[in-house]
Amino acid sequence: MNPIVTVQDAVTAFADWIEPTDTELDAIELESPVIAAEVDLLDAQITAMDRPANELDARRIRRARNRVLAARRDLANGPAAAMLPGGAA
Template structure:
């Protein structure tokens, strides 16, 4: 009879070394407004998947797209201000 054993120790043996660095966490934190704006846009688009969008749906999608563009703009401008130019 063969015994099934877990390999959890082997899989997670190097987990301490795979943690994100402080710089990576800071970069993610800077991108949070962009991520949230994109999630809002996706939510607005998902609502209209199985039905024709109403005028209210179309406005919601347009506003969400503008928020995504503004968040991207602010993020890129923030990066340009930190590095002295666009990376």
């Protein structure tokens, strides 16, 4: 019978290399309003799936979509947009 040996050393050997850089963390922080708005939209859609369609759910989904679009617009037009490659000068 072969003993089962953990591979923790092999998995965590490169843990320092796996951590996100400061630039990646800054990008995540800039995108966090979009991520939060998308989570709210997904929550509204899941809630609407659990029961028959009604006007309140439709309104909640519509408002959540508008928040996603507004967050994406703000991200695209914000100060970080000047640093993104491919933007108009």
